[in-house]
Amino acid sequence: MSGASALQGVRVIELASERCAFAGKLLADMGADVVLVEPPGGDPSRHYAPFAGDRPDPERSLYFWHYQTSKRGITLDLEKEPGRAILSRLIEAADLVLEAEPPGRLEALGLDGAARCESQPGLIWVSLTPFGQHGPRRDEQVTDLTLLAGGGPVWSCGYDDHSIPPVRGSGNQAYHIAGHYAVLSALTAYLHRLAGGEGQYVDLNMHAAANVTTEMASYHWLVQKGTVQRQTGRHAMETITMETQTECADGRHASTGVPPRTPREFQNLYEWIVELGYEEAFPESVFLKMGGERESIDLSQIGQDDEVTAMFAAGRDAMDFIARRVPAFDFFKGAQDRGMAVGVVYSPEEAFEDEHFQARGFPVEVEHPELGRTVTYPGAPYRFEKTPWRIQRRAPLLGEHTREVLREAGLDPEADEP
């Protein structure tokens, strides 16, 4: 493995915002030189819980730590002319600007991104806004919750009982969705430039991003005017489907996945029931055995051929029967070792500790010199053979690299007080 980085030398200016922080991290962890520009008082996300040691402090927000890895940080007061002049100078030397300012704010400050791309033809400018730069809803206020509610994902998530509100999954996923699209855009525009093309301005609409991240909900409406309905722990569908989530013997849950369909799967399931000592206790054991002894099973005969119908039902019931009698992890391992796609519903920390992710080196250590210790972070979303993902450094302290960055830009940090 060489130490090269895919984005080594790519210069990015990121105006701090919770909405584009993830995109900046993705670029920075692949080697881009991302300079995070914060206002003098720091980005508001420095005050987001949780905090290291539960001590609220702008240098101890674990939220900020996570989303700002590998970046350098400077402070600039964009409300004042010297700050704007310095930002403009930094942009001159940049390949990419990443920002999520409200529509109109930068124009008012004399930093119009679209115009800048005209005057600086190599520049790529990616702007993330809730509804795009020009849309009729562009001035609405949003959070992750309202984006996911208005944009579609929430409609599909929740419980069979519709007197319970639909559910927003946690983790600020609307920002992740937009962040992924921001990086796709930045890299696509950059490849076009590498091929001799010009840079360009990218208008990213976060509400639209959520809208096209809803799978069947959108295309069932688009194609056949069908409306999916939310269902506990499984896909929202136009019709109500069988439950696929079971509470296991230890109170944890498992996703029972796709019921057995092939003779080999029936054979394996039958043997598992026998191994566990449940051949007598499980009333349909005989149908599992029959399924295992067959040459083939024609699933289109379900509901028509009594034997096939009984076997299919027995397979599904057997999965549920076992799931209720063993711990969730054992059910997952037992089924997967027998070739059946089953999942254990892990909490994030349980996944983090799992042997598979440990073996693949998912958790990574990052130096925190200011604390005199290392901290374990979530690792790579992908494994590059030649240009590995890597956290270059922990999130910047407030203004940590202001002097260094100004000096590199040929500015005198003493004279050009940001």
Add this chain to the structure above:
Amino acid sequence: MTDRSEALSRYRICDFTGQLAGAGATKWLAAFGADVIRVEDPVRQGGWDILRAMPPYVDDRRGVDFGGGFNNHNTEKRGITLNLRTERGKELLAEIVKRSDVVSENFAAGVMERFGFGYEQLKALNPEVIYVSNCGFGHTGPYARYKTWGPIVQALSGLTFTSGLPELPPAGWGYSYMDHTGGYVMAIAILLALVHRERTGEGQWVDLACTEAGLTLNGPALLDYTVNGRPTRRPGEPNSNRSSSPAMAPHGIYPARGDDDWVAIACRNDEDWRALGAVMGGAWASAAAYATLAGRLADQDQLDATLSAWTRTRDKFEVAEALQDAGVPAAAVQKPAERIDQDPNTAAWGLWPSVVHSKMGEVRVDGLPVHFSRTDWKIRRGGPCVGEHTDEVLRELLGASDDELARLREEGVL
């Protein structure tokens, strides 16, 4: 091949992907002009990608060329069939690999090796090739052979668990969120590898495990665990309609008048809280106990109950509009029809382009949430029917003659 975006038009993708986790990745590339050639099995009529024949449907016709989801995820791609059980099929694939920049797939680990086209073989054919594989657990580690699909990836990566309400089982994501996201991350991987190759001439293999991509979406919660030792599995959690990072209250999804109608409201700070109070009127919102975030966080159940009583008798769009007018983040939980056919934002954006599919005719599909000032995406051609472009591609890339194509078809190669 006219009238396509120029952004990625120099690249050819030899594409084995399917479903959404893989096909979603190459949809982006094709929309920006890459020549994405889907390679499918003529014997199974492309049936490995089960979406080919699954609902929704535009009319009564059924079969591998009529799946609405497949069409949605495969716009602007070309489709060919090659029987890789035959020697001649393998030879033809080898020739296509030599002429491709990227080979992409989302089979279970080990399948490409069984075809005889693992990374080592691909590299021997094309030393600069980029190979991006996308599967549930990646190609190494104890679970490399385990099988997944979207809901299992979400279960394993913590995303199912963290979506739910107290005292209830996990609600999870009511769709394959990680198939979408797996596709995004896969496309990012392909683009990153292309950048590196442009600058160094070096290809590489990217091993993408969807579960790991999912795990990265729990960052602050994982750091709370590694730094503070605080697990996410603890009493009262998850309660994911609320917000603790950052802390906000009230923050939730509230009932509205109408059939399964709901409205989301988030008070980011004291100012939002006062504005909400002014819209609602009455003494409740000026109670001293609720003036600060700490006070509101301490009494969220009561806050939610009172707010629900107010929203319950009102129209969700009217509530959202009144709050937006006061500067408070609020949005109706939109049903598909509402956000697709009635929301002025998605229409003005051109978010639902119509494509022309060779058999289905004109169909609306998901567009993209970005607009580029110079080389914007174009989505006009529907997903390919099975083998729709076999002759065209083999003629164009390999100079195959009509006789040759007829012979290959007779021999069961195409």
